[in-house]
Amino acid sequence: MAIIETRNLTYTYPYADKPAFKDVTLRIERGEFILLTGPSGCGKTTLCRCFNGLIPHFYGGKLEGEITVAGLKTSEHPIHEIAQHVGLVFQNPENQLFALTIEKDVAFGLENLGLPRDEIRRRVDWALKVTGIYDLKDRAPFEVSGGQQQRVAIASVLAMRPEVIVLDEPTSFLDPLSAKKILEVINNLNKDLGITIILVEHRLDLAARYATRVIIMNEGQIILDGEPRKVFLESEAALIGVGIPKVVRLYMLLKRAGLNISNVPLSPEELSKSIMEAFTFDKC
Amino acid sequence: MINVEDIYFTYPNGVEALKGVSLQITDGEFVAIMGQNGAGKTTLVKHFNGLLKPTRGRVLIDDIDTRHVSVATLARKVGFVFQNPDHQLFSETVEDEISFALKNFGFDEKTIKERVDWALNILDLTRYRKTSPFMLSGGERKRVALASVLAWDPKILILDEPTIGQDRNQKERLRQFILQMNHQGKTVVIVTHDIEFVAECEPRVILMSDGRIVADGSARNVLTNPDLIAKSWLLLPEITSVLLNLNNLGFPANVMDVYEARDLIIERLGWDRK
Amino acid sequence: MFDGLKFRNISSPMHRIDPRAKFIYVLTLFVVAVFFNQLIPLLILFFSQIPIIMIAKVKKEWLRLIKGSSFFAAIIFIMNVISLHFYSSYSSFALIIEQASAMTVRFIVLVESFSIFFLTTSPDMLGLSLEQMGIPYEFCFAFTTAIRFVPVLAEEAQTIIDAQRSRGLDIEGGNLMKRIRNYIPILIPLIVNAIRRSLELAEAMESRAWGATKKRTTLYVLKMGKRDYCLILTSTIILAVSTYIWLFIKIPTLTQILNIES
Numbered sequence: 001m002a003i004i005e006t007r008n009l010t011y012t013y014p015y016a017d018k019p020a021f022k023d024v025t026l027r028i029e030r031g032e033f034i035l036l037t038g039p040s041g042c043g044k045t046t047l048c049r050c051f052n053g054l055i056p057h058f059y060g061g062k063l064e065g066e067i068t069v070a071g072l073k074t075s076e077h078p079i080h081e082i083a084q085h086v087g088l089v090f091q092n093p094e095n096q097l098f099a100l101t102i103e104k105d106v107a108f109g110l111e112n113l114g115l116p117r118d119e120i121r122r123r124v125d126w127a128l129k130v131t132g133i134y135d136l137k138d139r140a141p142f143e144v145s146g147g148q149q150q151r152v153a154i155a156s157v158l159a160m161r162p163e164v165i166v167l168d169e170p171t172s173f174l175d176p177l178s179a180k181k182i183l184e185v186i187n188n189l190n191k192d193l194g195i196t197i198i199l200v201e202h203r204l205d206l207a208a209r210y211a212t213r214v215i216i217m218n219e220g221q222i223i224l225d226g227e228p229r230k231v232f233l234e235s236e237a238a239l240i241g242v243g244i245p246k247v248v249r250l251y252m253l254l255k256r257a258g259l260n261i262s263n264v265p266l267s268p269e270e271l272s273k274s275i276m277e278a279f280t281f282d283k284c
Numbered sequence: 285m286i287n288v289e290d291i292y293f294t295y296p297n298g299v300e301a302l303k304g305v306s307l308q309i310t311d312g313e314f315v316a317i318m319g320q321n322g323a324g325k326t327t328l329v330k331h332f333n334g335l336l337k338p339t340r341g342r343v344l345i346d347d348i349d350t351r352h353v354s355v356a357t358l359a360r361k362v363g364f365v366f367q368n369p370d371h372q373l374f375s376e377t378v379e380d381e382i383s384f385a386l387k388n389f390g391f392d393e394k395t396i397k398e399r400v401d402w403a404l405n406i407l408d409l410t411r412y413r414k415t416s417p418f419m420l421s422g423g424e425r426k427r428v429a430l431a432s433v434l435a436w437d438p439k440i441l442i443l444d445e446p447t448i449g450q451d452r453n454q455k456e457r458l459r460q461f462i463l464q465m466n467h468q469g470k471t472v473v474i475v476t477h478d479i480e481f482v483a484e485c486e487p488r489v490i491l492m493s494d495g496r497i498v499a500d501g502s503a504r505n506v507l508t509n510p511d512l513i514a515k516s517w518l519l520l521p522e523i524t525s526v527l528l529n530l531n532n533l534g535f536p537a538n539v540m541d542v543y544e545a546r547d548l549i550i551e552r553l554g555w556d557r558k
Numbered sequence: 559m560f561d562g563l564k565f566r567n568i569s570s571p572m573h574r575i576d577p578r579a580k581f582i583y584v585l586t587l588f589v590v591a592v593f594f595n596q597l598i599p600l601l602i603l604f605f606s607q608i609p610i611i612m613i614a615k616v617k618k619e620w621l622r623l624i625k626g627s628s629f630f631a632a633i634i635f636i637m638n639v640i641s642l643h644f645y646s647s648y649s650s651f652a653l654i655i656e657q658a659s660a661m662t663v664r665f666i667v668l669v670e671s672f673s674i675f676f677l678t679t680s681p682d683m684l685g686l687s688l689e690q691m692g693i694p695y696e697f698c699f700a701f702t703t704a705i706r707f708v709p710v711l712a713e714e715a716q717t718i719i720d721a722q723r724s725r726g727l728d729i730e731g732g733n734l735m736k737r738i739r740n741y742i743p744i745l746i747p748l749i750v751n752a753i754r755r756s757l758e759l760a761e762a763m764e765s766r767a768w769g770a771t772k773k774r775t776t777l778y779v780l781k782m783g784k785r786d787y788c789l790i791l792t793s794t795i796i797l798a799v800s801t802y803i804w805l806f807i808k809i810p811t812l813t814q815i816l817n818i819e820s
Contacts (some may be wrong), residue, residue, distance in 0.1 A: 011467070016789065038451075039452070039453055040421070040422070040423050040449075040450045040451045040454065041421060041423075052395065052765055054761060054765065057764075058760070058761060058764055078769075079764045079765070079767075080764070080767040080768065080769050080770035081770070083765050083766060083767045083770075084767060084770075087765065088765040090758065090761070090762060091449075092758065094710065095755055095758035095759055095762065096759070096762035098699075098702075098703050098704070098706055098759060098762070098763070099682065099702070099706070100680065100681055100682040100702060100706055101682065103777070104682060104777060104778075107776075107777040108766055109766035109767050110775075110777075111774055111775055111776055111777065112766060112767040112768050112769070112770050112771070112774060113767050113770050113771065114770065114771040114773045114774055114775050115775060116774060116775065117776070117777065117779070120775065120777050124777065130643060137806070140708060141706075142706075142710065145322075146313050146321060150507075150514075156766065157765075157766070160766070160767065164701070169449065172449050173448065174321075174449055175320045175321050175477040175517055175518070176477060176479055176518050177320070177517040177518065177519060178321075178517075180519065202449075202450070202451050202452070204497040205480065205522055240452035241451060241452045242457075243451070243452040243455075245522065246480065246521075246522040246523055246542055247522055247523075247526060249542050250523060250526065250546060252543055253542060253543070253546040254506070254546055254549060257546060257550045258550075259549065259550065259553060268522050268523075268525035268526045268529065269525075269529065271526045272525075272526050272527075272529030272530050273529075275526070275530060275549065276529075276530060276533075277511060279533065279552075279553070330720070333724055335720050335723065335724065336646075350797065353723065353730070355723045356726045356727070356728050357722065358724065359723070359724050359726050360726070363724075364723070364724040366717070366720075366721045368717075370747060370750065370751055370754070371714070371717050371718045371721045371751070372718070372721040372743075372745045372747060373724060373747060373750075374742065374746035374747050374750075384725060384743070385725035385726050386729055388725060388726030388728070389726045418750065432725065433724075433725070436726075512669055
């Protein structure tokens with residue numbers, strides 16, 4: 001059974017004259033790492049908020065079509081129930097951390113659920129260790145760097161043990177090295193713990209290498225949906241204005257010029273390796 | 285011209301953010317100041333319009349010591365666009381927002397109207413003239429903030445992290461815009477950690493780390509130097525990484541452009557085939 | 559002066575004491591300070607705090623507080639001297655000085671005791687103790703969240719002021735009307751951003767199952783230990799002794815002891 005399934009989903013914000021997205025039909029299986037991207041205003045952020053019930057319960061508006069998350073019809077269940085299956089990490093680390101110590105922030109969701117104290121303790125320590133911030137647990141959120149704050153946000157969602165974690169442009173405010181590190185943390189959640197990841201990102205050069213599937217949206221519709229190595233080659237992707245990773249562009253140029261490269265690269269290392277192979281092959 | 289003479293700056297809470305910084309930016313240059321969060325980039329550029337005054341050393345804008353004049357006076361020459369447009373938007377209409385600074389600087393009615401029209405036009409905001417800035421999308425609000433600074437035609441333009449949250453199209457438009465401003469003779473200084481964007485613009489790059497300048501040169505030389513990049517918590521541009529891994533095949537280590545890389549690789553292949 | 563009321567994050571015996579015990583102690587000090595009008599007991603009260611301050615390792619902040627409140631202390635002293643001279647039956651100059659000093663010392667003792675409380679109690683411990691005293695969680699959460707965001711909002715206010723100054727806004731100059739008008743470009747972004755921030759916070763809270771159950775549990779719980787009961791006992795003794803003295807013993811004035819005649 002798919003962990004998230006939508007059929008002809010259409011949503012219009014209150015007072016808006018046209019829908020934020022229209023007729024979105026999607027099936028997301030457990031364990032996928034989905035990269036959701038598209039130009040600003042394409043509806044990807046809005047779609048994310050449907051996955052944990054913020055739409056329709058928090059935002060109101062008109063939600064048409066069907067959406068089922070972990071077997072629950074989101075319109076029929078309160079956010080606090082859906083939130084136990086789908087965690088959402090927001091773009092700005094500052095506005096999603098409200099406790100005075102990191103440890104208490106990670107415990108927040110579990111306290112809300114009324115779990116017994118020793119269970120909270122266990123899960124908090126586990127989440128802090130998985131995200132690599134156990135030593136920071138007594139520090140205040142505003143004392144640590146942006147990258148560390150995002151780890152706290154991830155840990156606090158992780159502690160609730162959801163099947164799916166959705167992250168809305170988590171690297172926006174981070175410098176490149178911190179962005180790379182946080183993406184590695186997110187990848188580990190997917191590959192080691194089997195958590196389904198839905199990552200909304202513009203920075204495809206850093207994120208594409210981890211994704212099992214890329215969904216590109218434009219003006220409220222899904223335009224492309226498939227494996228990254230296939231999707232990035234589509235001319236439509238470039239036309240829409242998605243930031244195709246430079247290594248893919250170089251690959252396409254080289255291929256067109258006659259170089260025999262095997263795989264579509266998603267990282268500089270992959271491309272270097274392929275070029276190397278093409279050279280040695282060519283020499284023979 | 286911007287002259288920074290060995291400045292030190294310590295915040296009231298005791299943090300020493302600048303530890304002996306000197307540089308010179310001549311009129312019409314395009315400079316990118318890069319480095320990790322906390323390296324001192326924003327602290328440095330806040331000295332250019334007098335928001336901060338150095339605790340030691342001095343900053344000269346067109347030979348005027350910033351410690352001796354008000355921010356308002358310096359702002360006339362140095363336009364500073366802050367990272368978050370929501371820190372400055374407050375007016376009822378976009379038009380009012382853009383005329384705010386013009387009124388502060390004492391322009392007459394006629395000039396104000398001309399400049400507002402010009403700014404709206406150049407940033408494609410004319411249809412939003414009478415709209416409330418709060419009703420616009422994030423990207424549009426960023427353009428309104430930019431328009432409101434451009435309106436008084438400062439000769440030096442400082443943009444603090446202009447690419448955050450922008451998609452590919454928006455970044456491309458920004459790049460064209462900066463080149464246009466530069467072409468018109470304006471000095472443009474951007475504070476950023478967006479490597480690919482800087483790689484495409486190829487400005488002069490000043491790299492900062494821990495309150496000091498660790499490198500100052502062309503983008504091509506600075507961004508492709510692995511030691512410097514590691515020291516400032518950045519990453520190498522994608523294409524540079526690709527060729528660096530092929531270094532034993534004799535490829536140069538300072539290439540950032542896709543087309544240039546392609547040409548080099550194909551050319552090399554041609555040699556090998558012979 | 560306000561530095562003396564901000565939590566200082568170090569570890570000391572005072573820090574580890576339950577906020578509720580500390581509060582009872584501070585309340586006792588408060589009541590005793592109000593009981594006595596005379597300089598000698600108030601001075602005793604003042605000096606008796608010093609060992610506590612040393613134990614709490616907050617000497618520096620406390621000194622800053624004393625320095626900061628010296629302005630108000632001076633005003634209180636002067637006003638008392640004036641009013642005692644004109645409106646009371648005190649004839650001797652020495653007595654007037656002593657009385658005015660007593661009032662000033664009382665003020666300082668009150669400020670001092672609250673300072674000890676806030677310097678050694680972290681806001682979330684405070685929130686937790688409020689919660690355990692039965693105050694609904696929503697209020698405790700609002701309290702600690704507000705405190706959490708005070709530094710953030712302060713920084714944001716400064717950024718907004720910087721941004722508007724960079725557009726030529728002159729906060730200093732002009733007449734009163736103009737000065738008030740100049741605050742609009744600062745207040746509006748501040749308020750709008752505060753609202754936006756609250757909405758984002760609300761979203762984050764909902765996404766972490768806020769409201770899932772009425773019976774919220776907590777990671778930490780405050781338990782009163784030996785040390786806390788000790789402090790409460792000490793406070794009770796102080797209160798009892800003070801009450802006895804107040805009721806039955808006549809306290810001499812310093813002037814009488816020093817035999818100063820007017």
